[in-house]
Amino acid sequence: MNILTKTGAIAAMIAALSIPAAAQELRVGTASLGGAFFPMGQSMSNLVNTYAEGAFTMVPVVTQGSIQNPRLVADGEIDIGITSADIAADAVAGRGAYEGNAMDLKALGPLHPSVLHMVVMAGSDIQTFGDLRGKRVAVGPAGGGTLGFLNNIMPEYDMTLDDITPSFLSYGDGFSQLADGTVDAALALSGYPAAAVMQAAASGDLRMVEFEDDKLALILKDNPAYSTFDIEADVYGTETGATLIGVTNMLVVRGDMDAAVVNKIATSVYDHLDEFIAENANAAQIDKSRSGSLAIDLHEGAASYFAQ
Structure with a gap:
Protein backbone atom coordinates (compact mmCIF):
# COMPACT_ATOMS: atom_id res chain seq x y z
CA MET A 1 0.00 0.00 0.00
CA ASN A 2 1.56 3.32 -1.06
CA ILE A 3 1.38 6.52 0.94
CA LEU A 4 -1.60 7.89 -1.02
CA THR A 5 -3.56 4.70 -0.44
CA LYS A 6 -2.72 4.79 3.26
CA THR A 7 -3.81 8.41 3.49
CA GLY A 8 -7.11 7.63 1.82
CA ALA A 9 -7.71 4.69 4.12
CA ILE A 10 -7.06 6.80 7.20
CA ALA A 11 -9.45 9.49 5.93
CA ALA A 12 -12.13 6.87 5.37
CA MET A 13 -11.66 5.51 8.88
CA ILE A 14 -12.03 8.99 10.37
CA ALA A 15 -15.18 9.63 8.35
CA ALA A 16 -16.60 6.29 9.47
CA LEU A 17 -16.15 7.29 13.09
CA SER A 18 -18.58 10.22 12.49
CA ILE A 19 -16.60 12.48 14.77
CA PRO A 20 -18.98 15.39 15.58
CA ALA A 21 -18.06 18.92 14.67
CA ALA A 22 -17.46 21.42 17.43
CA ALA A 23 -20.72 22.49 19.07
CA GLN A 24 -22.25 25.67 17.70
CA ALA A 31 -25.23 45.15 28.37
CA SER A 32 -22.36 46.98 30.03
CA LEU A 33 -20.63 45.62 33.10
CA GLY A 34 -22.17 46.79 36.37
CA GLY A 35 -25.80 46.29 35.43
CA ALA A 36 -27.99 43.21 35.77
CA PHE A 37 -28.01 42.02 32.15
CA PHE A 38 -24.43 40.71 32.00
CA PRO A 39 -24.67 38.42 35.06
CA MET A 40 -28.12 37.36 33.83
CA GLY A 41 -26.51 36.34 30.54
CA GLN A 42 -23.76 34.51 32.39
CA SER A 43 -26.24 32.49 34.44
CA MET A 44 -28.34 31.66 31.39
CA SER A 45 -25.25 30.54 29.52
CA ASN A 46 -24.28 28.24 32.37
CA LEU A 47 -27.71 26.59 32.24
CA VAL A 48 -27.62 26.16 28.47
CA ASN A 49 -24.09 24.79 28.56
CA VAL A 61 -21.09 39.23 25.32
CA VAL A 62 -20.88 42.83 26.51
CA THR A 63 -22.98 45.23 24.43
CA GLN A 64 -24.39 48.72 24.80
CA GLY A 65 -27.63 47.24 26.12
CA SER A 66 -31.35 47.16 25.48
CA ILE A 67 -31.54 49.45 22.44
CA GLN A 68 -28.55 47.98 20.64
CA ASN A 69 -29.37 44.31 21.25
CA PRO A 70 -32.38 44.07 18.89
CA ARG A 71 -30.25 45.55 16.10
CA LEU A 72 -27.44 43.10 16.81
CA VAL A 73 -29.88 40.18 16.72
CA ALA A 74 -31.50 41.37 13.49
CA ASP A 75 -28.06 41.81 11.89
CA GLY A 76 -26.94 38.35 12.98
CA GLU A 77 -24.09 39.65 15.14
CA ILE A 78 -25.57 37.95 18.19
CA ASP A 79 -28.08 35.10 18.40
CA ILE A 80 -30.13 36.10 21.45
CA GLY A 81 -30.60 39.56 22.91
CA ILE A 82 -31.77 40.78 26.29
CA THR A 83 -33.99 43.82 26.01
CA SER A 84 -37.14 45.27 27.54
CA ALA A 85 -40.69 44.73 26.36
CA ASP A 86 -41.25 48.33 25.24
CA ILE A 87 -38.04 48.42 23.22
CA ALA A 88 -38.75 45.04 21.63
CA ALA A 89 -42.16 46.33 20.51
CA ASP A 90 -40.54 49.44 19.01
CA ALA A 91 -38.00 47.31 17.12
CA VAL A 92 -40.68 45.06 15.60
CA ALA A 93 -42.88 48.03 14.69
CA GLY A 94 -40.00 50.14 13.35
CA ARG A 95 -40.69 53.10 15.59
CA GLY A 96 -38.86 55.11 18.25
CA ALA A 97 -35.14 54.43 18.08
CA TYR A 98 -35.82 52.11 15.09
CA GLU A 99 -37.92 54.52 13.03
CA GLY A 100 -38.42 53.07 9.56
CA ASN A 101 -36.46 49.88 10.30
CA ALA A 102 -38.93 47.20 11.39
CA MET A 103 -37.21 43.98 12.45
CA ASP A 104 -38.23 40.33 12.24
CA LEU A 105 -37.82 39.50 15.91
CA LYS A 106 -39.67 37.07 18.15
CA ALA A 107 -39.76 36.55 21.90
CA LEU A 108 -38.01 33.59 23.50
CA GLY A 109 -39.36 34.26 26.98
CA PRO A 110 -39.71 36.70 29.90
CA LEU A 111 -37.00 37.69 32.35
CA HIS A 112 -36.93 39.83 35.49
CA PRO A 113 -38.22 43.41 35.50
CA SER A 114 -35.87 46.35 35.18
CA VAL A 115 -36.51 49.51 37.15
CA LEU A 116 -35.21 52.99 36.43
CA HIS A 117 -32.78 53.74 39.24
CA MET A 118 -32.39 57.53 39.53
CA VAL A 119 -29.84 57.93 42.29
CA VAL A 120 -28.16 60.82 44.08
CA PHE A 129 -36.85 64.21 38.17
CA GLY A 130 -37.43 67.86 37.23
CA ASP A 131 -34.54 68.87 39.48
CA LEU A 132 -32.13 67.14 37.07
CA ARG A 133 -32.39 70.19 34.81
CA GLY A 134 -28.96 71.79 34.54
CA LYS A 135 -27.24 68.91 36.38
CA ARG A 136 -24.46 66.50 35.39
CA VAL A 137 -26.12 63.12 34.91
CA ALA A 138 -24.62 59.73 34.11
CA VAL A 139 -27.28 58.30 31.78
CA GLY A 140 -25.77 54.92 30.97
CA PRO A 141 -24.24 53.75 27.67
CA ALA A 142 -25.42 55.34 24.42
CA GLY A 143 -27.24 52.19 23.29
CA GLY A 144 -28.74 51.32 26.65
CA GLY A 145 -32.35 51.18 27.77
CA THR A 146 -32.03 54.17 30.12
CA LEU A 147 -32.10 56.55 27.16
CA GLY A 148 -35.30 54.99 25.89
CA PHE A 149 -36.94 55.80 29.21
CA LEU A 150 -35.53 59.34 29.22
CA ASN A 151 -36.92 59.99 25.75
CA ASN A 152 -40.39 59.13 27.07
CA ILE A 153 -40.10 60.87 30.44
CA MET A 154 -38.45 64.17 29.52
CA PRO A 155 -41.36 65.48 27.40
CA GLU A 156 -43.59 65.30 30.48
CA TYR A 157 -41.25 67.88 32.03
CA ASP A 158 -40.73 69.93 28.85
CA MET A 159 -37.13 68.74 28.88
CA THR A 160 -34.69 67.21 26.40
CA LEU A 161 -31.17 65.86 26.80
CA ASP A 162 -29.99 69.42 26.10
CA ASP A 163 -31.37 70.40 29.51
CA ILE A 164 -28.84 68.22 31.34
CA THR A 165 -25.13 67.53 30.92
CA PRO A 166 -25.21 63.82 30.07
CA SER A 167 -22.32 61.40 30.51
CA PHE A 168 -22.65 58.24 28.43
CA LEU A 169 -20.94 55.75 30.69
CA SER A 170 -21.32 52.14 31.70
CA TYR A 171 -23.43 51.81 34.81
CA GLY A 172 -20.36 50.84 36.82
CA ASP A 173 -18.44 53.93 35.72
CA GLY A 174 -21.45 56.21 36.09
CA PHE A 175 -22.10 55.22 39.68
CA SER A 176 -18.39 55.42 40.49
CA GLN A 177 -18.49 59.03 39.27
CA LEU A 178 -21.56 59.67 41.44
CA ALA A 179 -19.67 58.41 44.47
CA ASP A 180 -16.65 60.64 43.77
CA GLY A 181 -18.74 63.72 42.91
CA THR A 182 -17.95 63.94 39.20
CA VAL A 183 -21.68 63.75 38.37
CA ASP A 184 -24.69 64.94 40.35
CA ALA A 185 -26.92 61.95 39.59
CA ALA A 186 -26.59 58.52 38.03
CA LEU A 187 -29.29 56.58 36.18
CA ALA A 188 -29.50 52.87 35.45
CA LEU A 189 -32.31 50.83 33.95
CA SER A 190 -31.52 47.57 35.68
CA GLY A 191 -32.81 44.72 37.71
CA TYR A 192 -32.47 45.08 41.44
CA PRO A 193 -30.30 44.93 43.36
CA ALA A 194 -27.93 46.34 40.71
CA ALA A 195 -24.22 45.78 41.26
CA ALA A 196 -23.30 49.34 40.26
CA VAL A 197 -25.74 50.86 42.76
CA MET A 198 -24.57 48.50 45.48
CA GLN A 199 -20.98 49.56 44.83
CA ALA A 200 -21.89 53.25 45.13
CA ALA A 201 -23.85 52.54 48.33
CA ALA A 202 -20.66 51.15 49.86
CA SER A 203 -19.05 54.58 49.35
CA GLY A 204 -21.76 56.71 50.92
CA ASP A 205 -25.46 57.11 51.67
CA LEU A 206 -27.71 57.19 48.60
CA ARG A 207 -31.22 58.40 47.89
CA MET A 208 -33.63 57.46 45.10
CA VAL A 209 -35.13 60.29 43.04
CA GLU A 210 -38.87 59.87 42.47
CA PHE A 211 -41.62 61.49 40.39
CA GLU A 212 -44.38 63.78 41.57
CA ASP A 213 -47.69 61.88 41.67
CA ASP A 214 -49.24 63.81 38.76
CA LYS A 215 -46.18 63.33 36.56
CA LEU A 216 -46.01 59.63 37.40
CA ALA A 217 -49.65 59.21 36.38
CA LEU A 218 -48.99 60.91 33.04
CA ILE A 219 -45.89 58.79 32.35
CA LEU A 220 -47.80 55.57 33.03
CA LYS A 221 -50.76 56.71 30.93
CA ASP A 222 -48.59 57.58 27.94
CA ASN A 223 -46.39 54.46 28.25
CA PRO A 224 -48.63 51.45 28.93
CA ALA A 225 -45.65 49.03 28.89
CA TYR A 226 -44.35 50.67 32.08
CA SER A 227 -45.27 49.57 35.60
CA THR A 228 -44.38 50.73 39.09
CA PHE A 229 -42.21 48.74 41.49
CA ASP A 230 -41.74 49.38 45.20
CA ILE A 231 -38.09 49.15 46.21
CA GLU A 232 -37.72 48.61 49.94
CA ALA A 233 -35.16 50.65 51.88
CA ASP A 234 -33.10 47.59 52.78
CA VAL A 235 -32.34 46.80 49.11
CA TYR A 236 -29.72 49.56 48.96
CA GLY A 237 -29.60 50.68 52.59
CA THR A 238 -31.41 53.96 51.86
CA GLU A 239 -33.26 55.84 54.57
CA THR A 240 -36.64 55.18 52.94
CA GLY A 241 -38.04 52.99 50.19
CA ALA A 242 -39.06 54.35 46.81
CA THR A 243 -41.59 53.76 44.05
CA LEU A 244 -39.81 53.45 40.71
CA ILE A 245 -41.03 52.84 37.18
CA GLY A 246 -39.90 49.82 35.24
CA VAL A 247 -40.63 47.25 32.57
CA THR A 248 -40.47 43.49 32.06
CA ASN A 249 -37.30 42.31 30.33
CA MET A 250 -37.29 39.56 27.74
CA LEU A 251 -35.18 37.47 25.39
CA VAL A 252 -35.46 38.13 21.65
CA VAL A 253 -34.26 36.08 18.68
CA ARG A 254 -34.56 36.34 14.92
CA GLY A 255 -37.85 35.13 13.56
CA ASP A 256 -36.06 32.60 11.35
CA MET A 257 -34.04 30.99 14.15
CA ASP A 258 -34.35 27.20 14.20
CA ALA A 259 -37.37 26.24 16.31
CA ALA A 260 -35.60 23.25 17.85
CA VAL A 261 -32.74 25.47 19.04
CA VAL A 262 -35.16 28.01 20.53
CA ASN A 263 -37.08 25.23 22.27
CA LYS A 264 -33.89 23.74 23.72
CA ILE A 265 -32.78 27.14 25.05
CA ALA A 266 -36.19 27.71 26.65
CA THR A 267 -36.13 24.24 28.19
CA SER A 268 -32.60 24.69 29.53
CA VAL A 269 -33.47 28.02 31.16
CA TYR A 270 -37.08 27.80 32.30
CA ASP A 271 -37.05 24.16 33.41
CA HIS A 272 -34.27 24.98 35.86
CA LEU A 273 -35.34 28.24 37.49
CA ASP A 274 -34.34 26.90 40.91
CA GLU A 275 -30.72 26.66 39.72
CA PHE A 276 -31.05 30.02 37.97
CA ILE A 277 -32.20 31.65 41.23
CA ALA A 278 -29.41 30.01 43.23
CA GLU A 279 -26.87 31.67 40.93
CA ASN A 280 -28.62 34.97 40.18
CA ALA A 281 -30.93 36.72 42.65
CA ASN A 282 -32.77 38.59 39.87
CA ALA A 283 -34.02 35.27 38.50
CA ALA A 284 -36.34 35.02 41.50
CA GLN A 285 -38.38 37.77 39.85
CA ILE A 286 -38.95 35.79 36.62
CA ASP A 287 -42.61 34.93 36.10
CA LYS A 288 -43.07 32.32 33.36
CA SER A 289 -46.75 33.20 33.09
CA ARG A 290 -45.73 36.50 31.49
CA SER A 291 -44.79 34.53 28.37
CA GLY A 292 -48.38 34.86 27.25
CA SER A 293 -48.48 38.66 27.51
CA LEU A 294 -45.18 39.87 26.10
CA ALA A 295 -45.04 42.88 23.79
CA ILE A 296 -44.16 40.79 20.70
CA ASP A 297 -45.10 37.33 19.49
CA LEU A 298 -43.39 34.25 20.86
CA HIS A 299 -41.12 32.33 18.52
CA GLU A 300 -42.75 29.04 17.54
CA GLY A 301 -40.03 27.10 19.36
CA ALA A 302 -40.73 29.03 22.57
CA ALA A 303 -44.50 28.81 22.10
CA SER A 304 -44.29 25.01 21.93
CA TYR A 305 -42.32 25.00 25.19
CA PHE A 306 -44.63 27.29 27.15
CA ALA A 307 -47.71 25.46 25.85
CA GLN A 308 -46.64 22.27 27.68
Whole structure:
Protein backbone atom coordinates (compact mmCIF):
# COMPACT_ATOMS: atom_id res chain seq x y z
CA MET A 1 0.00 0.00 0.00
CA ASN A 2 1.56 3.32 -1.06
CA ILE A 3 1.38 6.52 0.94
CA LEU A 4 -1.60 7.89 -1.02
CA THR A 5 -3.56 4.70 -0.44
CA LYS A 6 -2.72 4.79 3.26
CA THR A 7 -3.81 8.41 3.49
CA GLY A 8 -7.11 7.63 1.82
CA ALA A 9 -7.71 4.69 4.12
CA ILE A 10 -7.06 6.80 7.20
CA ALA A 11 -9.45 9.49 5.93
CA ALA A 12 -12.13 6.87 5.37
CA MET A 13 -11.66 5.51 8.88
CA ILE A 14 -12.03 8.99 10.37
CA ALA A 15 -15.18 9.63 8.35
CA ALA A 16 -16.60 6.29 9.47
CA LEU A 17 -16.15 7.29 13.09
CA SER A 18 -18.58 10.22 12.49
CA ILE A 19 -16.60 12.48 14.77
CA PRO A 20 -18.98 15.39 15.58
CA ALA A 21 -18.06 18.92 14.67
CA ALA A 22 -17.46 21.42 17.43
CA ALA A 23 -20.72 22.49 19.07
CA GLN A 24 -22.25 25.67 17.70
CA GLU A 25 -21.55 28.68 19.92
CA LEU A 26 -24.49 31.01 20.48
CA ARG A 27 -23.87 34.59 21.61
CA VAL A 28 -26.29 36.29 24.00
CA GLY A 29 -26.10 40.08 24.01
CA THR A 30 -26.29 41.59 27.49
CA ALA A 31 -25.23 45.15 28.37
CA SER A 32 -22.36 46.98 30.03
CA LEU A 33 -20.63 45.62 33.10
CA GLY A 34 -22.17 46.79 36.37
CA GLY A 35 -25.80 46.29 35.43
CA ALA A 36 -27.99 43.21 35.77
CA PHE A 37 -28.01 42.02 32.15
CA PHE A 38 -24.43 40.71 32.00
CA PRO A 39 -24.67 38.42 35.06
CA MET A 40 -28.12 37.36 33.83
CA GLY A 41 -26.51 36.34 30.54
CA GLN A 42 -23.76 34.51 32.39
CA SER A 43 -26.24 32.49 34.44
CA MET A 44 -28.34 31.66 31.39
CA SER A 45 -25.25 30.54 29.52
CA ASN A 46 -24.28 28.24 32.37
CA LEU A 47 -27.71 26.59 32.24
CA VAL A 48 -27.62 26.16 28.47
CA ASN A 49 -24.09 24.79 28.56
CA THR A 50 -25.21 22.26 31.17
CA TYR A 51 -28.54 21.18 29.70
CA ALA A 52 -28.25 21.62 25.92
CA GLU A 53 -26.57 18.21 25.86
CA GLY A 54 -23.70 19.30 23.63
CA ALA A 55 -25.99 20.49 20.84
CA PHE A 56 -24.61 24.01 21.23
CA THR A 57 -22.97 26.28 23.77
CA MET A 58 -23.76 29.82 24.83
CA VAL A 59 -21.52 32.72 25.81
CA PRO A 60 -22.51 36.18 27.11
CA VAL A 61 -21.09 39.23 25.32
CA VAL A 62 -20.88 42.83 26.51
CA THR A 63 -22.98 45.23 24.43
CA GLN A 64 -24.39 48.72 24.80
CA GLY A 65 -27.63 47.24 26.12
CA SER A 66 -31.35 47.16 25.48
CA ILE A 67 -31.54 49.45 22.44
CA GLN A 68 -28.55 47.98 20.64
CA ASN A 69 -29.37 44.31 21.25
CA PRO A 70 -32.38 44.07 18.89
CA ARG A 71 -30.25 45.55 16.10
CA LEU A 72 -27.44 43.10 16.81
CA VAL A 73 -29.88 40.18 16.72
CA ALA A 74 -31.50 41.37 13.49
CA ASP A 75 -28.06 41.81 11.89
CA GLY A 76 -26.94 38.35 12.98
CA GLU A 77 -24.09 39.65 15.14
CA ILE A 78 -25.57 37.95 18.19
CA ASP A 79 -28.08 35.10 18.40
CA ILE A 80 -30.13 36.10 21.45
CA GLY A 81 -30.60 39.56 22.91
CA ILE A 82 -31.77 40.78 26.29
CA THR A 83 -33.99 43.82 26.01
CA SER A 84 -37.14 45.27 27.54
CA ALA A 85 -40.69 44.73 26.36
CA ASP A 86 -41.25 48.33 25.24
CA ILE A 87 -38.04 48.42 23.22
CA ALA A 88 -38.75 45.04 21.63
CA ALA A 89 -42.16 46.33 20.51
CA ASP A 90 -40.54 49.44 19.01
CA ALA A 91 -38.00 47.31 17.12
CA VAL A 92 -40.68 45.06 15.60
CA ALA A 93 -42.88 48.03 14.69
CA GLY A 94 -40.00 50.14 13.35
CA ARG A 95 -40.69 53.10 15.59
CA GLY A 96 -38.86 55.11 18.25
CA ALA A 97 -35.14 54.43 18.08
CA TYR A 98 -35.82 52.11 15.09
CA GLU A 99 -37.92 54.52 13.03
CA GLY A 100 -38.42 53.07 9.56
CA ASN A 101 -36.46 49.88 10.30
CA ALA A 102 -38.93 47.20 11.39
CA MET A 103 -37.21 43.98 12.45
CA ASP A 104 -38.23 40.33 12.24
CA LEU A 105 -37.82 39.50 15.91
CA LYS A 106 -39.67 37.07 18.15
CA ALA A 107 -39.76 36.55 21.90
CA LEU A 108 -38.01 33.59 23.50
CA GLY A 109 -39.36 34.26 26.98
CA PRO A 110 -39.71 36.70 29.90
CA LEU A 111 -37.00 37.69 32.35
CA HIS A 112 -36.93 39.83 35.49
CA PRO A 113 -38.22 43.41 35.50
CA SER A 114 -35.87 46.35 35.18
CA VAL A 115 -36.51 49.51 37.15
CA LEU A 116 -35.21 52.99 36.43
CA HIS A 117 -32.78 53.74 39.24
CA MET A 118 -32.39 57.53 39.53
CA VAL A 119 -29.84 57.93 42.29
CA VAL A 120 -28.16 60.82 44.08
CA MET A 121 -26.07 61.07 47.20
CA ALA A 122 -28.24 61.47 50.29
CA GLY A 123 -27.32 65.14 50.79
CA SER A 124 -28.16 66.22 47.23
CA ASP A 125 -30.62 69.04 46.54
CA ILE A 126 -32.14 66.96 43.71
CA GLN A 127 -35.54 65.76 44.95
CA THR A 128 -37.55 64.94 41.82
CA PHE A 129 -36.85 64.21 38.17
CA GLY A 130 -37.43 67.86 37.23
CA ASP A 131 -34.54 68.87 39.48
CA LEU A 132 -32.13 67.14 37.07
CA ARG A 133 -32.39 70.19 34.81
CA GLY A 134 -28.96 71.79 34.54
CA LYS A 135 -27.24 68.91 36.38
CA ARG A 136 -24.46 66.50 35.39
CA VAL A 137 -26.12 63.12 34.91
CA ALA A 138 -24.62 59.73 34.11
CA VAL A 139 -27.28 58.30 31.78
CA GLY A 140 -25.77 54.92 30.97
CA PRO A 141 -24.24 53.75 27.67
CA ALA A 142 -25.42 55.34 24.42
CA GLY A 143 -27.24 52.19 23.29
CA GLY A 144 -28.74 51.32 26.65
CA GLY A 145 -32.35 51.18 27.77
CA THR A 146 -32.03 54.17 30.12
CA LEU A 147 -32.10 56.55 27.16
CA GLY A 148 -35.30 54.99 25.89
CA PHE A 149 -36.94 55.80 29.21
CA LEU A 150 -35.53 59.34 29.22
CA ASN A 151 -36.92 59.99 25.75
CA ASN A 152 -40.39 59.13 27.07
CA ILE A 153 -40.10 60.87 30.44
CA MET A 154 -38.45 64.17 29.52
CA PRO A 155 -41.36 65.48 27.40
CA GLU A 156 -43.59 65.30 30.48
CA TYR A 157 -41.25 67.88 32.03
CA ASP A 158 -40.73 69.93 28.85
CA MET A 159 -37.13 68.74 28.88
CA THR A 160 -34.69 67.21 26.40
CA LEU A 161 -31.17 65.86 26.80
CA ASP A 162 -29.99 69.42 26.10
CA ASP A 163 -31.37 70.40 29.51
CA ILE A 164 -28.84 68.22 31.34
CA THR A 165 -25.13 67.53 30.92
CA PRO A 166 -25.21 63.82 30.07
CA SER A 167 -22.32 61.40 30.51
CA PHE A 168 -22.65 58.24 28.43
CA LEU A 169 -20.94 55.75 30.69
CA SER A 170 -21.32 52.14 31.70
CA TYR A 171 -23.43 51.81 34.81
CA GLY A 172 -20.36 50.84 36.82
CA ASP A 173 -18.44 53.93 35.72
CA GLY A 174 -21.45 56.21 36.09
CA PHE A 175 -22.10 55.22 39.68
CA SER A 176 -18.39 55.42 40.49
CA GLN A 177 -18.49 59.03 39.27
CA LEU A 178 -21.56 59.67 41.44
CA ALA A 179 -19.67 58.41 44.47
CA ASP A 180 -16.65 60.64 43.77
CA GLY A 181 -18.74 63.72 42.91
CA THR A 182 -17.95 63.94 39.20
CA VAL A 183 -21.68 63.75 38.37
CA ASP A 184 -24.69 64.94 40.35
CA ALA A 185 -26.92 61.95 39.59
CA ALA A 186 -26.59 58.52 38.03
CA LEU A 187 -29.29 56.58 36.18
CA ALA A 188 -29.50 52.87 35.45
CA LEU A 189 -32.31 50.83 33.95
CA SER A 190 -31.52 47.57 35.68
CA GLY A 191 -32.81 44.72 37.71
CA TYR A 192 -32.47 45.08 41.44
CA PRO A 193 -30.30 44.93 43.36
CA ALA A 194 -27.93 46.34 40.71
CA ALA A 195 -24.22 45.78 41.26
CA ALA A 196 -23.30 49.34 40.26
CA VAL A 197 -25.74 50.86 42.76
CA MET A 198 -24.57 48.50 45.48
CA GLN A 199 -20.98 49.56 44.83
CA ALA A 200 -21.89 53.25 45.13
CA ALA A 201 -23.85 52.54 48.33
CA ALA A 202 -20.66 51.15 49.86
CA SER A 203 -19.05 54.58 49.35
CA GLY A 204 -21.76 56.71 50.92
CA ASP A 205 -25.46 57.11 51.67
CA LEU A 206 -27.71 57.19 48.60
CA ARG A 207 -31.22 58.40 47.89
CA MET A 208 -33.63 57.46 45.10
CA VAL A 209 -35.13 60.29 43.04
CA GLU A 210 -38.87 59.87 42.47
CA PHE A 211 -41.62 61.49 40.39
CA GLU A 212 -44.38 63.78 41.57
CA ASP A 213 -47.69 61.88 41.67
CA ASP A 214 -49.24 63.81 38.76
CA LYS A 215 -46.18 63.33 36.56
CA LEU A 216 -46.01 59.63 37.40
CA ALA A 217 -49.65 59.21 36.38
CA LEU A 218 -48.99 60.91 33.04
CA ILE A 219 -45.89 58.79 32.35
CA LEU A 220 -47.80 55.57 33.03
CA LYS A 221 -50.76 56.71 30.93
CA ASP A 222 -48.59 57.58 27.94
CA ASN A 223 -46.39 54.46 28.25
CA PRO A 224 -48.63 51.45 28.93
CA ALA A 225 -45.65 49.03 28.89
CA TYR A 226 -44.35 50.67 32.08
CA SER A 227 -45.27 49.57 35.60
CA THR A 228 -44.38 50.73 39.09
CA PHE A 229 -42.21 48.74 41.49
CA ASP A 230 -41.74 49.38 45.20
CA ILE A 231 -38.09 49.15 46.21
CA GLU A 232 -37.72 48.61 49.94
CA ALA A 233 -35.16 50.65 51.88
CA ASP A 234 -33.10 47.59 52.78
CA VAL A 235 -32.34 46.80 49.11
CA TYR A 236 -29.72 49.56 48.96
CA GLY A 237 -29.60 50.68 52.59
CA THR A 238 -31.41 53.96 51.86
CA GLU A 239 -33.26 55.84 54.57
CA THR A 240 -36.64 55.18 52.94
CA GLY A 241 -38.04 52.99 50.19
CA ALA A 242 -39.06 54.35 46.81
CA THR A 243 -41.59 53.76 44.05
CA LEU A 244 -39.81 53.45 40.71
CA ILE A 245 -41.03 52.84 37.18
CA GLY A 246 -39.90 49.82 35.24
CA VAL A 247 -40.63 47.25 32.57
CA THR A 248 -40.47 43.49 32.06
CA ASN A 249 -37.30 42.31 30.33
CA MET A 250 -37.29 39.56 27.74
CA LEU A 251 -35.18 37.47 25.39
CA VAL A 252 -35.46 38.13 21.65
CA VAL A 253 -34.26 36.08 18.68
CA ARG A 254 -34.56 36.34 14.92
CA GLY A 255 -37.85 35.13 13.56
CA ASP A 256 -36.06 32.60 11.35
CA MET A 257 -34.04 30.99 14.15
CA ASP A 258 -34.35 27.20 14.20
CA ALA A 259 -37.37 26.24 16.31
CA ALA A 260 -35.60 23.25 17.85
CA VAL A 261 -32.74 25.47 19.04
CA VAL A 262 -35.16 28.01 20.53
CA ASN A 263 -37.08 25.23 22.27
CA LYS A 264 -33.89 23.74 23.72
CA ILE A 265 -32.78 27.14 25.05
CA ALA A 266 -36.19 27.71 26.65
CA THR A 267 -36.13 24.24 28.19
CA SER A 268 -32.60 24.69 29.53
CA VAL A 269 -33.47 28.02 31.16
CA TYR A 270 -37.08 27.80 32.30
CA ASP A 271 -37.05 24.16 33.41
CA HIS A 272 -34.27 24.98 35.86
CA LEU A 273 -35.34 28.24 37.49
CA ASP A 274 -34.34 26.90 40.91
CA GLU A 275 -30.72 26.66 39.72
CA PHE A 276 -31.05 30.02 37.97
CA ILE A 277 -32.20 31.65 41.23
CA ALA A 278 -29.41 30.01 43.23
CA GLU A 279 -26.87 31.67 40.93
CA ASN A 280 -28.62 34.97 40.18
CA ALA A 281 -30.93 36.72 42.65
CA ASN A 282 -32.77 38.59 39.87
CA ALA A 283 -34.02 35.27 38.50
CA ALA A 284 -36.34 35.02 41.50
CA GLN A 285 -38.38 37.77 39.85
CA ILE A 286 -38.95 35.79 36.62
CA ASP A 287 -42.61 34.93 36.10
CA LYS A 288 -43.07 32.32 33.36
CA SER A 289 -46.75 33.20 33.09
CA ARG A 290 -45.73 36.50 31.49
CA SER A 291 -44.79 34.53 28.37
CA GLY A 292 -48.38 34.86 27.25
CA SER A 293 -48.48 38.66 27.51
CA LEU A 294 -45.18 39.87 26.10
CA ALA A 295 -45.04 42.88 23.79
CA ILE A 296 -44.16 40.79 20.70
CA ASP A 297 -45.10 37.33 19.49
CA LEU A 298 -43.39 34.25 20.86
CA HIS A 299 -41.12 32.33 18.52
CA GLU A 300 -42.75 29.04 17.54
CA GLY A 301 -40.03 27.10 19.36
CA ALA A 302 -40.73 29.03 22.57
CA ALA A 303 -44.50 28.81 22.10
CA SER A 304 -44.29 25.01 21.93
CA TYR A 305 -42.32 25.00 25.19
CA PHE A 306 -44.63 27.29 27.15
CA ALA A 307 -47.71 25.46 25.85
CA GLN A 308 -46.64 22.27 27.68
